[in-house]
Amino acid sequence: MKHSYFKLNLILGFALAFMLTTTLPIFAQSVVINEFSAANFSVAQEDWIELYNTTGSNIDLSGYYLSDKEDKPTKWMFPAGSIINANDFLLIYASGKNTVIGTEYHTNFKITQTQNSEGVYFADNNGNIIDNNPIDIPNQADNSQGRTTDGAATWSFFLIPTPGKSNTSPAKLAYAETPNIKPASGGYSGSVDVSIEVADPTLSIYYTTNGNAPTTASTLYTAPFTVNATTVVRAIAVSPNTNIPFSFIETNTYLIDEVHSVKVLSIAGNQVDDLLDGDWLKPFGSFELFDENQIKIAETSGEFNEHGNDSWAYPQRGFDFISRDQFGYDYAVKHKIFKTSNRDKFQRLIIKAAANDNYPFSGGGLDPAHIRDAYVHHLAQVGGMELDCRSYEPCVLYLNGEYWGVYEIREKVDDADFTDYYFDQDEYDIDFIQTWGGTWAAYGDFNDWTSLHNFILTNDMADPANYKYVTDRFNVNSLTDYVILNTQIVCKDWLNWNTAWWHGKKDAGVKWRYALWDMDATFGHYVNYTGIPNEDPDANPCDPVQQLMADPEGHLAMLDALLKNEDFHNTYINRYTNYNNSLFSCEVMLSILDSLVARIEPEMQRHVDKWGGSKAGWMGGVNQLRDFIEKRCFYIDEGIADCFELEAAPLMLS
Structure with a gap:
């Protein structure tokens, strides 16, 4: 008996030593979801999930899954070599980045706690859910949900989260009932x-x-x-x-x-x-x-x-609004706000006070009309131009119950939610570049753009093979439309300012294209930041192409190179001509302007009562804008014919 007892202890000892030095496969409930937060805001804004190993052995999570959807439990898979140590915690960031950065795991999803259909789901390598916590009640900002103590069966709220650490904060039962x-x-x-x-x-x-x-x-x-x-x-x-x-x-x-x-x-x-x-x-x-x-x-x-920048100095100011899921109210403004789009969810909106065309505060050039930027974006939208535009809806604003004037609700274009909705390209799928004085990548980087830009400038664009290489990557109609629009409206605040362009890389991708920004310094109004040689209605539409004025990123240099290709040259002239015979005709341009002015006209008396000026003064600015458009319409065909050395005013060629 003594010998058998000794053998048993020896076997148990070897087994224990094996367990302490070996990584074991996972067993149900040996690893649990211990805490998570989709309300992380003040410190770091990434969602996070904490797993806890309840056993005394290291456990291999390779091939296991995390998800935010019960019906899609295999969204993100732990890569090979993913180990959670004995009686320890593993922190995973639900950032949407889908990568491993050093020892940081980042999933391919984020958690939207106010969507009423999400939670945290942990599944085995067969996709069977091992542990889960549906989000029935969202957290307030910077709070978390977790097991009352590490591995406990009961769940609580924590006002002080402990990501990657033991759940030692005071456990809260629930938030008080929201009043009605x-x-x-x-x-x-x-x-x-x-x-x-x-x-x-x-x-x-x-x-x-x-x-x-x-x-x-x-x-x-x-x-x-x-x-x-x-x-x-x-x-x-x-x-x-x-x-x-x-x-x-x-x-x-x-x-x-x-x-x-x-x-x-x-x-x-x-x-x-x-x-x-x-x-x-x-x-x-x-x-x-x-x-x-x-x-x-x-x-x-x-x-x-x-x-706003210059316009931030005006008494009536615009602002950006961000509906943050982290606050626990709602992840978006949910309504089909704009008549030009079916989109019905907006995390970000611009509430604009007409910016540098604000009445009565904006100065420089012709008088302000409180409509220019909205008008130009709307014109490009309804005309079907290959440009990404800020959709527009007029409104009046009340601030803490006080009337605050006529504003514009605007869709935010330089935003991954925009590219995701319209093009299925989210923040990690795009390179989005902007120039406003300096140039930076709001998303992604410059690498693909720099390569394409250099190719255009250093190769013969008359060569069909070279041109095809470009058109496979670049929406050249977007470039033509961007130049055509800005020369048509005599913009004097572009190229070195207010210029944005992007492309998408997911799946088939989205070719490089342009987005409109602030279009206030147009039609004779405001400051000539770009230094165009003529700000008047008879401005030569080829001035930018021929003089290559302030253009730090070389957009017009690319246009100049591409114009050496006969197909592109004809496309450019045809598109300009077609627009002049349709969208840019006086009849259409003035009709669209009048329709937008008519929407805000009944509101302008109270607006000037609040901010000063007079309704007659505002209407004077509108009439100056109309006069400029009428004169521009009269001149533009002749200008196109002259600068492209056509024998007569251009006709519709397509």
Whole structure:
């Protein structure tokens, strides 16, 4: 018996030593999802997932999977050699980058916590889900969800996340119930009686009527109250239980006796007014969009930041809005905002105050019309030009309940959400380059562009093989349209400023193409930053090509090289001619301008009451714009004929 006992201990000892020095395959529940966050904002903005090895042995995760979708559990596979050490944690970034950077794992997906269909799913090498946590309730900013203690069966919220470390933060049960403010946001006559409700009688409600986020220092709700003027009501619920954090903020805007013919945007938040007074802040606040009948059509909360450069010095300022999923409200503004696009989800929007064409503040050249940039983008869109444009919808803005003037809701083009929606090319699939004084890659790098640019300038473009090499990679119609549009409208703020171009690399890819930026310094208005030789309606359309003025990135040098190819030369002239006979005809250009002006005309009296000037003064600027267009239409055909040495004014050739 003693001998057998000794042998048994010897065998167990060898087995233990083997287990301590060998990486084992995974067994169900030996590795668990321990904590995750899709609300990581203040420190690093990548989503993350923490796995915990509950055993005393290293475990090989090679060939196992993580996903954000239950019906697609094999989205991202752990690469060979992925080891989670005994009784240790492994942190994986759900960044969408799909790479391994040193010891950092990055998945090919991100987690959208407010989408109501996502979570964290861990599957074995056969795609069977081992562990999961669907996201039923999103986190507030910088919070996480995790097991109450490492490997525990129960889950909690953490106000202080511990990525890659033991779950030692105080576990919170749930957020307090979000209050229900009645009646609904919208337009009302006379006054409205407001009530705020929660189902849990132990909760206290605090509210504000000045746009600020409520705190326990705000007004304690005890009974319904009456609102007699346009007001933003914001409320939170607070529990006496310290394990239940404050609720999300509920926001309702009441538009009292307001009359508008365009959409209404109401924004509110601490320091949002300071931002629009010119402070360089990035405040958090609410965003409510109403249709022309003042019925709410979209709402979320997010981050506001400055928009514009020269125009940031004007009293009426524009701003960018970002609906951040990390805040837990909604990942996008969800509505089909623009008549020229079917897109109905926007994480980022520009809320523009007409920028350098702002009335009454913009100066230089012809008077401002509060419409130029929107007009040019809209013109290019409806004309089907091969350019990416900022879709436009007029609105009036209310800031913390105060009327703030006529604005523009604009689609953001220099944004991976834009390229993803229209071209299926996300932020890791594109090279997006911009010039504004200097030149930089907003996404990706310069490598492919530099190679193509050099090829065009150092090879004979009259050679069909060389030209085909270029057209396989470059949307040359986009280049022609970019030059045609800017010369037609006599733009004096391009090439060395406000120029953007990009391509996509996913699957078949997207050829290099141009995107429009700020088009305010056009039709005789504002400062001649590019130094074009003639700013008047009779400006020669070939001035840019022939003089190659300020063009640090050589776009016109490429055009000049490509014009040596007969096919491209004919295409350029034909496209210019066709546009002049259609989109750029006086009848069409003035009709489109008049339709846009008519939309904001009923709003301009109140706008000038707020910001100064006069409605007659604004209309004078509009008429100057119309006069410029009429004169330009008269001259342009003759200009094309002269600069390309045609025998007569160009006719439609295609």
